[in-house]
Amino acid sequence: MLPPPQHPTLRGLLAALTFATVAAPGFALAQSTVSEAQILAGPCASCHGPAGQSPGAIPSIAGLTEADLTAKLTAFRDSPPAGTTVMTRHMKGYDDGQIAALAKYFAEVEG
Amino acid sequence: MNTTRRTLIAGLGAGAATFALPGLIRAQNASAHVVVVGGGFGGATAARYLRRYSPDLKITLVEPSETFVTCPFSNLYLGGLRTWDSITHGYAAHSAEGIGVIHARAEQIDGAAKKVTLSDGTVLDYDRLVLSPGIDIRWGALEGYDEAASDRAPHAWKAGPQTQLLKSQLEAMEDGGTFVMSITDGAFRCPPGPYERASLVAHYLKTNKPKSKILLLDSKETFSKQGLFKQGWEALYGDMIEWISADNDGKVAKVDAGALTVETAFGVTHKADVLNVVPPQKAGWIADRAGVTNDTGWVPVKGNTFESAQVPGIYVVGDATIAAPMPKSGFCANAQGKIAAAAIIADLAGAAPAPASFVNTCYSLVGPEWGISVAGVYYFDGEKLAEREGSGGVSPLEADASFRQAEAVYGAGWYASISADTWGTV
Ligand SMILES: Cc1cc2nc3c(=O)[nH]c(=O)nc-3n(C[C@H](O)[C@H](O)[C@H](O)COP(=O)(O)OP(=O)(O)OC[C@H]3O[C@@H](n4cnc5c(N)ncnc54)[C@H](O)[C@@H]3O)c2cc1C
Numbered sequence: 001m002l003p004p005p006q007h008p009t010l011r012g013l014l015a016a017l018t019f020a021t022v023a024a025p026g027f028a029l030a031q032s033t034v035s036e037a038q039i040l041a042g043p044c045a046s047c048h049g050p051a052g053q054s055p056g057a058i059p060s061i062a063g064l065t066e067a068d069l070t071a072k073l074t075a076f077r078d079s080p081p082a083g084t085t086v087m088t089r090h091m092k093g094y095d096d097g098q099i100a101a102l103a104k105y106f107a108e109v110e111g
Numbered sequence: 112m113n114t115t116r117r118t119l120i121a122g123l124g125a126g127a128a129t130f131a132l133p134g135l136i137r138a139q140n141a142s143a144h145v146v147v148v149g150g151g152f153g154g155a156t157a158a159r160y161l162r163r164y165s166p167d168l169k170i171t172l173v174e175p176s177e178t179f180v181t182c183p184f185s186n187l188y189l190g191g192l193r194t195w196d197s198i199t200h201g202y203a204a205h206s207a208e209g210i211g212v213i214h215a216r217a218e219q220i221d222g223a224a225k226k227v228t229l230s231d232g233t234v235l236d237y238d239r240l241v242l243s244p245g246i247d248i249r250w251g252a253l254e255g256y257d258e259a260a261s262d263r264a265p266h267a268w269k270a271g272p273q274t275q276l277l278k279s280q281l282e283a284m285e286d287g288g289t290f291v292m293s294i295t296d297g298a299f300r301c302p303p304g305p306y307e308r309a310s311l312v313a314h315y316l317k318t319n320k321p322k323s324k325i326l327l328l329d330s331k332e333t334f335s336k337q338g339l340f341k342q343g344w345e346a347l348y349g350d351m352i353e354w355i356s357a358d359n360d361g362k363v364a365k366v367d368a369g370a371l372t373v374e375t376a377f378g379v380t381h382k383a384d385v386l387n388v389v390p391p392q393k394a395g396w397i398a399d400r401a402g403v404t405n406d407t408g409w410v411p412v413k414g415n416t417f418e419s420a421q422v423p424g425i426y427v428v429g430d431a432t433i434a435a436p437m438p439k440s441g442f443c444a445n446a447q448g449k450i451a452a453a454a455i456i457a458d459l460a461g462a463a464p465a466p467a468s469f470v471n472t473c474y475s476l477v478g479p480e481w482g483i484s485v486a487g488v489y490y491f492d493g494e495k496l497a498e499r500e501g502s503g504g505v506s507p508l509e510a511d512a513s514f515r516q517a518e519a520v521y522g523a524g525w526y527a528s529i530s531a532d533t534w535g536t537v
């Protein structure tokens with residue numbers, strides 16, 4: 001069994017902080033919803049594990065650097081390394097902006 | 112939830128943001144109740160992602176069974192490659208995350224009053240409802256195939272006693288027997304599933320009863336990953352598997368479970384030693400009671416949120432929905448569960464959700480070290496769900512043994528990851 005995503009108290013605290021800091025015009029609503037990067041990253045978890053931490057044979061991707069992630073994801077799309085099985089078929093569905101958002105998300109994500 | 116108050120909070124957030132104190136927004140989430148019906152791939156995922164996205168939301172998961180046996184990898188169980196335990200999951204992670212888990216069946220759903228009545232008599236009020244009831248069999252749609260017939264000729268298209276029955280029949284079959292599978296057309300759960308099952312039954316028979324035969328009687332003219340499956344069958348099982356397409360009289364018109372025979376559209380009778388029927392299907396019956404199905408028996412949804420196109424406030428995900436070009440897979444149900452969760456969070460805050468994005472990958476095992484896959488990336492194009500151009504497709508036909516082996520290993524990796532994501536267990 002994996003631990004729940006975050007410590008409950010900490011999670012509550014983070015939520016409060018988030019809402020407190022974004023109480024600026026135009027931001028309050030956006031921040032109380034799920035970001036575009038979170039949505040793009042959602043299906044990656046089905047193979048790379050919750051929050052990019054894999055319990056099995058597919059590599060974990062959480063915590064790779066943003067530059068490394070961008071380079072790897074772009075390479076899968078445009079000039080896949082030998083031995084690539086499935087990532088090319090995925091990354092052909094994402095543009096540069098979406099790849100940048102995914103790279104930033106997995107570089108910063110916390111389990 | 113009281114709409115007036117919701118509008119008020121949303122209004123405060125947008126117009127006078129300085130008043131959007133933490134307490135206000137959190138109180139609004141805290142007062143909302145989301146009920147999730149169905150603890151399979153779609154529902155169990157939606158519940159956990161609602162929690163991930165909103166620490167304070169009240170979430171209740173309604174699922175009759177205390178454990179969930181996955182259809183994914185149930186073919187590996189049939190082939191002797193997996194234990195029953197290894198494809199069984201529970202709901203401890205949900206409870207640990209503060210999701211209320213009720214083991215009962217939803218019997219009635221009133222979308223106007225926003226109430227769910229459970230089999231134990233409890234009535235739950237909800238602000239938003241997620242339904243992920245999976246499929247039900249259209250009993251009788253194939254002549255002779257009713258519920259009683261499935262005790263003799265299992266479908267094993269919901270993992271559980273049916274799967275165990277099919278396995279025990281295969282174990283009891285004599286060497287030299289014939290395993291016959293009748294395969295439906297139209298919309299059905301897991302398009303490559305019948306062919307993966309044929310593959311792993313072949314693996315079992317080749318290992319244990321090598322004189323046996325497999326006959327696939329198909330109501331379709333082509334099937335998912337056809338070239339890859341046929342290549343693998345020939346390489347691994349020689350001529351053990353015979354596939355007969357609809358245009359070669361493969362379509363079964365009538366089942367006689369007592370005699371273990373099937374009759375085709377053109378009147379040819381085939382005798383089985385073990386008979387497996389992948390029957391016509393529809394959305395789980397509770398979807399009818401909620402008023403969200405249309406005359407196809409499936410559920411039309413808004414592609415950007417997976418909210419029912421017919422009843423506001425009810426979000427339907429997974430196999431029950433009409434979501435083509437996405438297939439009815441556990442992968443898609445999981446992805447749709449996340450999209451519905453995000454859409455509900457946005458809706459409760461009076462905001463529009465970020466654009467939906469989905470992925471599917473169905474791994475199939477042709478043999479223990481021979482994996483193949485089909486993938487796709489999907490989005491909502493403003494009108495309908497669509498596949499991202501240039502994305503997706505199947506494993507290359509010309510790949511070598513190490514590629515097939517890698518995909519077999521990655522398939523197992525996928526199972527561990529999606530199980531961890533959905534139930535918190537691998
Ligand atoms: C042989 C086979 C192999 C497969 N292999 C794969 C694979 O490798 N990869 C893949 O992605 N997919 C695979 N699938 C498909 C996958 O099983 C389904 O797509 C997936 O289960 C759909 O998820 P769901 O949430 O819609 O339904 P389910 O997972 O079936 O969950 C529905 C849940 O709802 C509950 N329920 C129903 N009615 C009620 C009610 N009234 N009240 C409360 N609860 C209720 C049920 O008890 C059940 O737990 C396979 C399917 C089969 C048959």
